[in-house]
Amino acid sequence: MTDRVPLKELRDRCPDLDAACDIVARFAEILLNLRGQEKLEQWTSDAEASALPELRGFAAGLRKDWDAVMAGLSLHWNSGPVEGHVNRIKMLKRQMYGRAKPDLLRKRVLLYR
Incomplete structure (x- = not known):
């Protein structure tokens, strides 16, 4: 539990880090629960609107091959x-x-x- 205290303090001090943590945690939830159909569109819009260029670039990359991303995050089949x-x-x-x-x-x- 002591590892979480400094992260909370850092998130309180840095709004960009706090926003990045929230967006990344939401994406992890989409990955783990295969909820692409329901939540990926909103997540991508939020990432594109974020202040962090890395997240905007990642979201733009997802948009380039949207059908494959949606299939990967919503179907149980894999290769x-x-x-x-x-x-x-x-x-x-x-x-x-x-x-x-x-x-x-x-x-x-x-x-x-």
Whole structure:
């Protein structure tokens, strides 16, 4: 609990830090609860209106690929299994570099579990 006292004091002394903490905490809540459909539009508007250029830039980046951001923050589907397979294949390829022909690499990729 002692770590929170200095942060509260800093937030009291610096309005920009206080606003940044609030905006970032709201975004974390959207990420954790997958509430993109409900709250992301308001959050992005608030971030664009903030005094901090970093938050404005981040919000502008979200607007550039809005459909993908909304899907990522509202749908339960993800590409985790696919990324896991890609990572596994890259690991096998690194292990086999310079040691075998493509036919052996193909067999290892297909048979490795």
